[in-house]
Amino acid sequence: MSESSVFEKLRVLAERGLDPYVSAYRFEVTARAEDIKVKYSSLAPGDETNDVVSVAGRIWHVRSHGGITFIDLYDETGRIQVVVRRDVVEGNPKMGFLMEVIDKGDIIGVRGRVIRTRRGEISVLAEDVELLAITWRPIPFHEFGVRDPEQRYRERYLDIMLNSKVRKAIVNLYRLEMEMRRILDSKGFIEVHTPKLQPIYGGALAKPFVTKVNALDRVVYLSIAPETYLKRLIVAGLYKVYEIAVCFRNEDIDATHYPEFVQLEAYQAFADWNDMMALTEELIAESVKSVYGDYEVEVDVEGSTKVLDFTRPWRRINLEDAIEDVLKTRVKGRSKEELLEIARSLGVEVRDPRRGKILEKLFEKLVVPSIVNPTFVTLFPRDISPLARPYRHDPGYAERFELYIAGLEIANGYSELNNPLLQYHFFKEEEELRRMAGLDVEAHPMDRDYVRALEYGMPPTGGVGIGLYRLIMVLSGLPSIKDVIPFTITTPEHVELVVENGYEMVRRYLGG
């Protein structure tokens, strides 16, 4: 469809009363592509049924052979072939004309009988076709879809339309979320919404977005995490709560970070980190099984196939042992200065003054890239975990774990700190850190209301946050988090529109 001929096409359609923007307001759909293929899978080549179905979707390819035309029609489930045969539609006066004008990219509804062609393709043998909308712009229907990365992100509807990996990621994330909701619901969790506009940001260490509530003339922050609010609900006596929360963090964008992302955060009273690791295993393993049909998932990563095994129980390693395994030298008990020296010898610069941060950096550099199957990493340093409870056997550590899959951090959880005295002390430590290190280092702000809530008494509680975009990235084999987010920010551009040249046609649709 060339741009200049769109208006000509609409003009000739209008002459016959077939302009879809005048005549087509709805179409009764009775079947979907995938359902038809499943239902009639036993049909033999050349067989024809008398079962009439109505399907609708977009035309991807047209193969016209004169007296017979094959159309690849895509609905939300996939492809179905439509066969238009001259001898079948001869008695339908509009069909000859319609077949002349419809193009790939147009959206049509088809009513016809289900058949299997001689070559074995389950198809709808059209008796009637309705043009429901046209494409005003050419659509690149070829094997690779939109390849220019700029156009992929600017016109994401094209990428989602044409790139099945991206489309499946969006659909499968929905399915995973629904399955996780089902599991949590069966355990008595309730789903809540916590504020996205917050007077004090917290629950993570990150730069916030700053905005203003006009009604109160007050500066507020977009939520970087729902954590402190969900734990206030634990104090309030809602002992099993979760939220699938959009989080906003004003940090740089790369393959695994985006300023808005979605986490499932769950908190359970009377539970500890071991319970939360078990819950994390169940939520992810069972939802993966349900959506992908198996605990083992084959993932295509840029041409080569990798297998991720979600079979429970997952491997557990502790952070310092894992570093020592690779480094072949002791890190436990070493001073900050010694650790810094080791880091420097590996080319890892650490500006953050906390000892634990050096260990975390070493871990990320030495251990994380080699992790493939789901692995819990336990016993994080206490000084970089201000909301976690100290390890019951050694207060130098926190009862905190992270989950890694395919070299990516997917989840983070701990035995929640419920002691207001320690929480206040840790917030003070963070304030001190910020004062010393300046704005370069993220520190958790003092939140006096949160400490007050703890002063009323919070039961022992376990919590976990699961990064859903990263999870679906890993499961889909997509290399960038932007690939699984339906729409991302692009710099404004001037958009040339086809319709700018057709203003005189407006009257046709509005009268007057």
Place this chain on the structure above:
RNA sequence: GGGCCCGUAGCUCAGCCUGGUAGAGCGGCGGGCUUUUAACCCGUAGGUCCCGGGUUCGAAUCCCGGCGGGCCCGCCA
């Protein structure tokens, strides 16, 4: 914040190093074809070489600046 790379037809790209009439495939358009699968066959049109400036007899090509985009490093999940 630092570094590297890319921008040519609707799409995917070649041409650039070494300056000399703008190229291919796919798609589009016209024609043919009653069992195709990115159909096939014949014919045909299509370009502000991202923008601006400079060097040159001459710039898609060399130089400078800008715009847009991607990747890597640092920081955040």
